[in-house]
Amino acid sequence: MGTGGGRAGRRGGRVVRRLSLILVALAVALIVAGCADEHPLDTLTPAGPDAEEINDLFFPVLGVAIIVFFLVQGAIIYLAVRYRARRRAAAAAAGTDGDESDDLYGDEEYPEQVHGNLRLELAWTIVPTILLTVISVFTLISLVELNKVSAAEDDLRVTVVGQQWWWEFQYHLDGDTETPPDIVTANEMVIPVGQQVPLEITSRDVIHSFWVPRLNGKKDAVPGRTHPWVIEADEPGRYMGVCQEYCGLSHAYMRNYTVVLTQAEWNEWVEGQLVDAVPLEPGDPGYEGQEVFLANCANCHVVNGVTDVNLDGVPDGMDDYDGDNGDDDITSALVAGAAPNLTHLASRTTFAGSIFDLYEDRAKRIPYLEVAERGYLNRGDLEAWIRNAPERKANDADGARGMTAFPGLSDGEIDALVEYLTTLR
Ligand code: HEC
Ligand SMILES: [Cu+2]
Incomplete structure (x- = not known):
């Protein structure tokens, strides 16, 4: 790496440090704000049956969302790493300094391109449909519960x-x-x-x-x-x-x-x-x-x-x-x-x-x-x-x-x- 890269690296370090400072400050502010009132605006500590009903819906949905998040992000990261352009190898093969982006892959083959894989496309249509249907059924049940009036006239x-x-x-x-x-x-x-x-x-x-x-x-x-x-x-x-x-x-x-x-x-x-x-x-x-x-x-x-x-x-x-x-x-x-x-x-x-x-x-x-x-x-x-x-x-x-x-x-x-x-x- 040349001097330009070094400067960029130092700048990058500073940005990361500043970002983490901001994050820490935010976290502290949140904690302090949370302590300021013994009953803050907190949806996660329900104090009645209706708020509990909402919480009981929220956590399973959050669980599903977290699993989906990690599956999708994991796949993206895996694919990005697995199929990244191998600049240096390509540069060495092409005999250039590696900055010629039009020659990114050199002699390397492009990864195999997939189109119209029926099984894959069915899978990523049907799985979310089932997930969302299940979630919406439970949501509807909760909505009905929340609108029930048990009090007498x-x-x-x-x-x-x-x-x-x-x-x-x-x-x-x-x-x-x-x-x-x-x-x-x-x-x-x-x-x-x-x-x-x-x-x-x-x-x-x-x-x-x-x-x-x-x-x-x-x-x-x-x-x-x-x-x-x-x-x-x-x-x-x-x-x-x-x-x-x-x-x-x-x-x-x-x-x-x-x-x-x-x-x-x-x-x-x-x-x-x-x-x-x-x-x-x-x-x-x-x-x-x-x-x-x-x-x-x-x-x-x-x-x-x-x-x-x-x-x-x-x-x-x-x-x-x-x-x-x-x-x-x-x-x-x-x-x-x-x-x-x-x-x-x-x-x-x-x-x-x-x-x-x-x-x-x-x-x-x-x-x-x-x-x-x-x-x-x-x-x-x-x-x-x-x-x-x-x-x-x-x-x-x-x-x-x-x-x-x-x-x-x-x-x-x-x-x-x-x-x-x-x-x-
Ligand atoms: C033009 C109409 C008007 C007049 C005149 C008026 N007020 Fe008010 N007052 C309001 C309104 C509207 C509020 C609610 C404001 C808010 O909470 O943003 C209020 C709120 C209040 C509150 C707080 C009540 C609560 O429970 O939140 C008090 C105390 C009060 N006024 C006292 C007075 C006094 C004393 C006077 C006479 C010097 C007065 N007001 C004259 C319109 C008026
Ligand atoms: Cu308002």
Whole structure:
């Protein structure tokens, strides 16, 4: 080899070293990201029967794919090595320096060329056909399983509404999704352990997709349609979910949590959520904040029992909660057409598409039901959000989506608002 080859070799070495550095960095980043949350977006640790069903399909298919991969790659490598051009031998035979590619083989024979070998062609048509047929049969069986609803007609059902860029959960305790919901909450869906909860997934604006990887597969949320889905968890815990369909600017900040409680805890949670907020009187802690809230926030946010029905602030088309493309009557509009229902904000642990913790350290060690009582409020993020939400989470330029900024509020008013919000348990 000449000097040119040596330089190329050194350059090659550097590229390999750099590549392996990048790979190591990637691996470390993945491991660190995996440790950051005790319940990451992990499809490989299913926590409910539906996710297990998917996993039970995934691993055998992966096994088949790995075998096929090694057979095909092995054959390619074998053939490439076995029939490589023997440059140096050819060059020696031809008496040249080996760079004349038109004379690659010299006196050597080309390998025997195979055309139209019936047995071979039948084999590589029939084998994949059988493989894919078997896989598709098992896939269909899994699909049927995943769409089975074992819950009774009058069991709990939850309508899941995606919108730019947060999730609303509307609870129908009697399973009747035609009537206005009993509970409306945002970003955290609280369900009882070991019970299948049928979902109806829809959207108020563009197409989103509801996905809680440890509990079930993805289901699209499409405006004007409701897609049936189910969710069920084997163990109490907190399972992260994301929007899985690119839906605009803050798509990456449209997360949610499925919070799974024991049956007794869940009953307690429901009881708490069914209670309306009580309008505060002068002298009550939080009263000043309530006044600021009613003046600035209540045209978008509903606090059951406190805010009047006022749809003036609701952009056109967003007061259509059942997705039939017509404005709904006032009762159904009560379920917060434009913004998260804040009646029980302080009972949640995250806000704004679950991207901010409402309590320090996401209150991991405190039981969910005690978080409003014992959690340490994440005042910094909450105040920053109220002051200038678009700065914390981008919304679209004409302000038709997301929360507006309130540059006019004084520090005292923000403090009062925060104090009021913490009374909404
Ligand atoms: C123009 C309508 C609008 C107004 C007015 C408004 N908000 Fe919001 N607010 C929203 C929307 C939309 C969201 C959801 C944004 C997101 O998650 O991306 C939101 C989210 C929130 C959240 C997080 C709720 C959750 O569960 O995720 C809080 C807290 C909040 N707003 C407080 C306020 C306060 C306090 C005011 C008055 C100073 C106010 N908002 C005024 C539209 C509004
Ligand atoms: Cu989305």
